[in-house]
Amino acid sequence: MDLTDLLRYDFMRYALISGLLLGPTCAILGVFVNLRGMAFFSDALAHSALTGVALGFMIDSATGWKLDPTIYVLIFSCLLALGMGWLSQRTPLARDTITAFTFTGSVALGVILISMLGKHRMLEGLLFGSIYSNGPADITRQAILAVIVLIFFLTQLRPLTLATLDPELARARGIRPALLHYAFSLLVAAAVAVGLKMLGALLLSALIVIPAAAARIATTSFRSLIALALLLGILIPPIGITASATLNLPTGPAIVLVHIAVLAICQVLHLLFPKKSSS
Amino acid sequence: MTSTSPLLETRSLTLRYGTREVLEDFSCTVERGELLGISGPNGAGKSTLLKAILGIHRQSCGTIHRHPLAKRPGYVPQHAPIDKNFPLTASEFLAINAHTRIPWIGGIPRKLRHGICGKLDCLEIAHLAHRPLGALSGGELQRVRIAAALLNDPALLLLDEPSSHLDPTAAASLKKLLLHLHSEHSLTLIVVSHAESFLDGLATRRISLEAVAGTCSPSPSWGHPVPTHSLTSSAG
Numbered sequence: 001m002d003l004t005d006l007l008r009y010d011f012m013r014y015a016l017i018s019g020l021l022l023g024p025t026c027a028i029l030g031v032f033v034n035l036r037g038m039a040f041f042s043d044a045l046a047h048s049a050l051t052g053v054a055l056g057f058m059i060d061s062a063t064g065w066k067l068d069p070t071i072y073v074l075i076f077s078c079l080l081a082l083g084m085g086w087l088s089q090r091t092p093l094a095r096d097t098i099t100a101f102t103f104t105g106s107v108a109l110g111v112i113l114i115s116m117l118g119k120h121r122m123l124e125g126l127l128f129g130s131i132y133s134n135g136p137a138d139i140t141r142q143a144i145l146a147v148i149v150l151i152f153f154l155t156q157l158r159p160l161t162l163a164t165l166d167p168e169l170a171r172a173r174g175i176r177p178a179l180l181h182y183a184f185s186l187l188v189a190a191a192v193a194v195g196l197k198m199l200g201a202l203l204l205s206a207l208i209v210i211p212a213a214a215a216r217i218a219t220t221s222f223r224s225l226i227a228l229a230l231l232l233g234i235l236i237p238p239i240g241i242t243a244s245a246t247l248n249l250p251t252g253p254a255i256v257l258v259h260i261a262v263l264a265i266c267q268v269l270h271l272l273f274p275k276k277s278s279s
Numbered sequence: 280m281t282s283t284s285p286l287l288e289t290r291s292l293t294l295r296y297g298t299r300e301v302l303e304d305f306s307c308t309v310e311r312g313e314l315l316g317i318s319g320p321n322g323a324g325k326s327t328l329l330k331a332i333l334g335i336h337r338q339s340c341g342t343i344h345r346h347p348l349a350k351r352p353g354y355v356p357q358h359a360p361i362d363k364n365f366p367l368t369a370s371e372f373l374a375i376n377a378h379t380r381i382p383w384i385g386g387i388p389r390k391l392r393h394g395i396c397g398k399l400d401c402l403e404i405a406h407l408a409h410r411p412l413g414a415l416s417g418g419e420l421q422r423v424r425i426a427a428a429l430l431n432d433p434a435l436l437l438l439d440e441p442s443s444h445l446d447p448t449a450a451a452s453l454k455k456l457l458l459h460l461h462s463e464h465s466l467t468l469i470v471v472s473h474a475e476s477f478l479d480g481l482a483t484r485r486i487s488l489e490a491v492a493g494t495c496s497p498s499p500s501w502g503h504p505v506p507t508h509s510l511t512s513s514a515g
Contacts, residue, residue, distance in 0.1 A: 035365065158383040162375045165365055171335040172354040173376065216366060220411045223385025225366045 006245050014134040015251070019237025021142040022195050022207065025149050027233025029191055030212035031225060032184060035164050040096055041084070041185070043205040044103035045077050045192045050110030050126055050201055052076030052193070057117050070141060070193055077189035080106065085182050129200030129252040131241065138197060145194045149187055160184065161222065198237075199252045210259040211236065214266040232262060286311050286349045286435055286467050287332065292341035294327045301327050305341070307486065309469065311348075311434070314461045316482025317471045323488035325471040326357060329437045332469075349467075351378065352435040353428035358444045361420070363413035369423045370395050370408040376427040398426040401464075402456065418449030422456065429460075436460070438470045442477045454481050 006012045033042050056072025059065065084102055088095050114123060163170040163177035170177050195204050215228035240255030287309040294302040302324035309315055317325050330336035332343060333354055370387050373395045381388045387395055399405045404422045407415060415423060421441060428436060442450040458481060460466045472478055478485055
């Protein structure tokens, strides 16, 4: 079955559009996730989405509401991101220590809640994603997220870069690094909530972390880093989806393995042809 | 404010970190064209004073008057280790320091190209424009940081321990550059350094702060007593 045959199916078209929207969105967020040492943070947010879904079921059953689980995950992820940021400024504990106990604590709570609700069967979808269940509503949410992220980076890329490199210099320029950190964390939380259906809690951070990591290995300037991360973000998900459909492989893991292959290629090329330090 | 008003004036300035006072009742005037050296041991409040002048240290009382020309001073913070793998070139570093609303997506925006290249030329580091920050030597990096601080053409430049982490040759070269900026570009500078030797032959006036909270004393090089807690002095 070639790509033309696959495109006759709605679920496949939605999956590819999903990949084309989420791939570059997560890749551009991933540039700063990498530069700011927040890879573990994004992984923790993805895993804690389990708890968001479980709490959503509990609220729905208690109130009779029937809201989309993504909304609960979005709210829970944002609150968790803000909470971790708030706590990191008010405790002597390191950021990754806070992330570690938030991560394990929320996963434990999520699994217990899902077990209490008797929803074990949904665990696989939550953990590994189910990209073919994407519909127009998911695509709309992903498009809105892409636009918000695009606007944020077009207006805030300069201050965010300076705040990441040298927070004190940024403060002297009138930038508020803490506020930018919160805004950026919220965007990562939103990407996790919106992208959960594509790759699931276990694999989602690959979509955020790996394109930018591969680009960082291969580039020396910021412009080339952004350009390569975006290019990889656009190309890798459709390649993974197509490979999974043609080779009959699970889609989420196939997308992640394509990411890993690209990362490995960049690293090998880096070893064979070290970057020049000047041009 | 008149054109002859001081560029900067602090009155009875007291700076704190929490409940700990690092500088008490400090008064000082900086005239246009001065090259003021501030020295003193660690903990004397030198860096905090610069941050208060910049408005980023808010735990203070007293007043700081900045002439409109000095509303946005250039600032070169104390050397902080830069991630050697941060993928930013020297010219991109200048671009992110520009006070402008021109969108930036890496590289040098066309409208900033002239200003950035001019500053790199002025500091004789045009050849470093496309070199990653992590590949620069300590002296080269310091020149790039100064170029970034000068990008917005400030009337006042604040430098915090500019010679730390530099070898003697690079420090001497930096001193020469600062003297050039002061004399040829009529720039007013405040240079903080714990190394008195760096300020020798550089500063047109010097202030020495003491580590003991609540006291500020004049530099021994003044050679005459000044009332403690009040420094509104001038020396050649």
